[in-house]
Amino acid sequence: MLNQDTTIAWKYHEATKHSYWSVRTSTHFLDWENQPLPFKIYPELEAIPLPRELPETGVxxxxxxxxxxxxxxxxxxxxxxxxxxxxxxxxxxxxxxxxxxxxxxxxxxxxxxxxxxxxxxxxxxxxxxxxxxxxxxxxxxxxxxxxxxxxxxxxxxxxxxxxxxxxxxxxxxxxxxxxxxxxxxxxxxxxxxxxxxxxxxxxxxxxxxxxxxxxxxxxxxxxxxxxxxxxxxxxxxxxxxxxxxxxxxxxxxxxxxxxxxxxxxxxxxxxxxxxxxxxxxxxxxxxxxxxxxxxxxxxAEVRAWRAQPLRRGEPDPQAPLLPLDPIAPSALPEESVESVIRRRASTRRFARKPISLSELSTILDYGTREFACDALDGPLNDLYVNAHAVQPLAPGAYAFHYSQKSLELLKSGDFRRDSRYLCLEQDLGGDASATVFFLADLHTILAHYGNRGYRLAQLEAGIIGGKFYLAAYALRRGATGLTFYDDDVTAFFSPHARGKSAIFVMALGVAGPRPRW
Ligand SMILES: Cc1cc2nc3c(=O)[nH]c(=O)nc-3n(C[C@H](O)[C@H](O)[C@H](O)COP(=O)(O)O)c2cc1C
The missing domain is CATH 3.40.109.10 (NADH Oxidase)
Structure with missing residues (x-):
């Protein structure tokens, strides 16, 4: 069973890491003459039109x-x-x-x-x-x-x-x-x-x-x-x-x-x-x-693969935990899911303005709620948050604890420059109010799920990221997915993140022109 030969996932992962040098030495360019079509077209088949007057749930x-x-x-x-x-x-x-x-x-x-x-x-x-x-x-x-x-x-x-x-x-x-x-x-x-x-x-x-x-x-x-x-x-x-x-x-x-x-x-x-x-x-x-x-x-392989989803324990916190403080359900904005999705767009500029801890908490809380999946019993990605401007949270790097819905301060300081660098030197990473780094213990995940665990960790990150987009927009805040320098992310959050692999990044904040300083 090839799935068990996890040297292949490791080889893929190592070979596709971004680093300061890989980006600078890349000779790749976009061949616009050979750009793929964004739609799959079956010329022989007639379309069955879907109703365009869509109902609204208003939920x-x-x-x-x-x-x-x-x-x-x-x-x-x-x-x-x-x-x-x-x-x-x-x-x-x-x-x-x-x-x-x-x-x-x-x-x-x-x-x-x-x-x-x-x-x-x-x-x-x-x-x-x-x-x-x-x-x-x-x-x-x-x-x-x-x-x-x-x-x-x-x-x-x-x-x-x-x-x-x-x-x-x-x-x-x-x-x-x-x-x-x-x-x-x-x-x-x-x-x-x-x-x-x-x-x-x-x-x-x-x-x-x-x-x-x-x-x-x-x-x-x-x-x-x-x-x-x-x-x-x-x-x-x-x-x-x-x-x-x-x-x-x-x-x-x-x-x-x-x-x-x-x-x-x-x-x-x-x-x-x-x-x-x-x-x-x-x-x-x-x-x-x-x-x-x-x-x-x-x-038989499918059955065995999903028989016992991985349940990971969380490490004991090394510092006092700061509980999330989500907005009370009765005070949450009521804008419908349809309206929020129609408005959603990736934020192209963050204004370096603060969001509140309640807003960050609400995004983390709703974004990380469990969803039904045949092979998951708890999250695979660990979330690390660089809080740049989250009031009244002290600026710093935090680890998110799922089970206790709380944040653990790993180091305090203004990490905007670090976040920008870690996100492939993109301003969005540093200008966000909070930049959330997804890291996963691929050693444990691959040992449990084989190579397919690699797919699962990436997919889960996308789902949580997608929910962050919706929650952030529902609060009239901005969000964007970002890519990153793999090993530098792990190094930044170590020793807490030692041995983990960077999987994804979501930046959250206030959309708007960047102040000049
Ligand atoms: C997985 C993922 C990674 C992304 N990475 C970046 C990125 O590194 N830099 C960036 O500016 N935008 C990034 N984006 C935002 C996309 O560019 C954006 O979603 C796309 O242009 C479509 O626009 P929209 O989100 O406004 O609909 C990312 C989005 C996703 C979903």
């Missing part, structure tokens, strides 16, 4: 982020919830749809509901469903370009999908499953081999919105990351090398589980033509090797 963003909705499964059998096409259109729009258009002299650029590194949008969404009130059973591709679905296969293929995920209960009971893939070249064009990490961050951002909007509809849902990659790739018609299956989201609830007795084990290939992304695609062997080595190959 507040904090309820959408904070409320627990059960997972699909036998415990919910009395409640049949087959999403309507309008609900699916809503979730697709507010997670992966086009929410903004910018016109510039050379043309138009489309921004989407969820943030995405470099606005390269590598993630594609497919839908596998039973007969729904207004959509026949099938396997569909979602196109944000014309806001439509294209049917790749007719009929109910959920039994095939459930078998590919070792009959995970949510997949037996959900009428709809979203399949998320990455068209790797779209982001490798810019980020080269490091793009594999970005695939999971970008997918996590979309998942954060999808789970929040599903919660707003009170639709049972569950994230599934344990599956036989080859079978899922085959189901949605992707090759697993250029386009990679990353995650599944089970949605809704049926009164009966699907029957698995008459599963069709042999499905013909999906052979629809697809417009090439660009003139030529540059393969990145490190990505292919890493993805192949983190595949699960049969049902």
């Amino acid at each position: 507040s963003t904090f309820i959408a982020l904070g409320e627990k909705v059960p997972s699909p499964g036998p415990a919910m059998a009395s409640l049949e919830v087959r999403p309507t096409l309008a609900q699916l259109a809503h979730i697709l729009f507010y997670s992966a749809g086009i929410t903004k258009k910018k016109t510039y002299p050379g043309g138009e650029f489309f921004f989407r509901a969820a943030a995405c590194a470099g606005a390269l949008y590598p993630i594609e969404v497919y839908l596998v469903c039973a007969d729904l009130p207004d959509l026949p059973a099938g396997v569909y591709h979602f196109s944000p370009m014309d806001f439509g679905l294209r049917r790749l296969r007719a009929g109910d293929h959920r039994a095939f999908l459930a078998a590919a995920a070792a009959h995970e209960p949510a997949l037996l009971w959900a009428p709809v499953i979203f399949v998320y893939t990455a068209l790797s070249w779209r982001s490798a064009w810019k980020y080269r081999a490091r793009a594999y990490r970005y695939h999971f961050w970008d997918c996590g951002m979309i998942l954060a919105n999808a789970m929040a909007t599903a919660t707003a509809w009170r639709l049972p849902h569950k994230l599934i990351v344990g599956f036989q990659d080859d079978a899922i790739n085959h189901l949605v018609g992707v090759d697993g090398e250029r386009e990679l299956s990353l995650a599944l989201l089970a949605l809704g609830q049926t009164a009966e589980p699907i029957s698995v007795s008459n599963e069709t084990w042999t499905l013909p290939e999906v052979k629809w033509a697809v417009v090439p992304l660009s003139r030529e695609e540059v393969p990145y062997p490190l990505i292919r090797q890493m993805h192949a080595a983190s595949r699960l190959q049969d049902a």
Whole structure:
């Protein structure tokens, strides 16, 4: 089982680190003539238009982020919830749809509901469903370009999908499953081999919105990351090398589980033509090797892989803990999740103004609430916060304690310059009111989950980051994802972070022009 050979994840991780020198010695340039298309186009298939007059749940963003909705499964059998096409259109729009258009002299650029590194949008969404009130059973591709679905296969293929995920209960009971893939070249064009990490961050951002909007509809849902990659790739018609299956989201609830007795084990290939992304695609062997080595190959391996999710203990604090002080639920802004997602954008300039500890606490609290996932039982990422201007918190570097929802001061001081440097010398990292660094103990994670644990840590970081965006915007604050100098981040937070690996960064603060000093 290749998944257990974690030298491959380590090799990938080491080879794709950013450092002061790697950035300065890179000869890579953006080949604009060979830029990949941001949309997957099936020229032979007619679009089934999705309703553009979308319903609004009106549910507040904090309820959408904070409320627990059960997972699909036998415990919910009395409640049949087959999403309507309008609900699916809503979730697709507010997670992966086009929410903004910018016109510039050379043309138009489309921004989407969820943030995405470099606005390269590598993630594609497919839908596998039973007969729904207004959509026949099938396997569909979602196109944000014309806001439509294209049917790749007719009929109910959920039994095939459930078998590919070792009959995970949510997949037996959900009428709809979203399949998320990455068209790797779209982001490798810019980020080269490091793009594999970005695939999971970008997918996590979309998942954060999808789970929040599903919660707003009170639709049972569950994230599934344990599956036989080859079978899922085959189901949605992707090759697993250029386009990679990353995650599944089970949605809704049926009164009966699907029957698995008459599963069709042999499905013909999906052979629809697809417009090439660009003139030529540059393969990145490190990505292919890493993805192949983190595949699960049969049902037994899937079952064993997810059987006992990792439960990590937290180290005892070495300094008094400062409890978070989140805003009381009754005082939280009530702006709906739809309105916040429509307004969301990555902050391009932070004004170096303070936010309050209550605001930071609220973002950390709602961003780190557990979500249902077949292979997780508690967080994999540890959060370290450089508080630059969080009133009345003393400026300094803090470690976040999940279980006690509190912060531990590691060192005090004004670390704006350090944060800026750590975030690849980007001003955003230093100008934010608080910059949150995600680090993970990859030694423990890979020992437990094999190479696939690497995917999981990156994906979880993207989901938490996506929730930070929504919580920050709901508070009328700004946020942006950032990349970083890997080993310098670990060194900065050591000795506390010794042995951990930098996974992701989110900067939080007040948008606005930067003061000149
Ligand atoms: C995973 C991730 C990494 C990002 N890294 C950076 C970064 O290093 N620097 C930056 O200025 N913006 C970064 N961004 C912000 C993106 O550039 C932004 O999301 C994208 O341009 C789309 O714009 P929007 O978020 O305003 O919709 C990142 C976003 C994500 C999701």
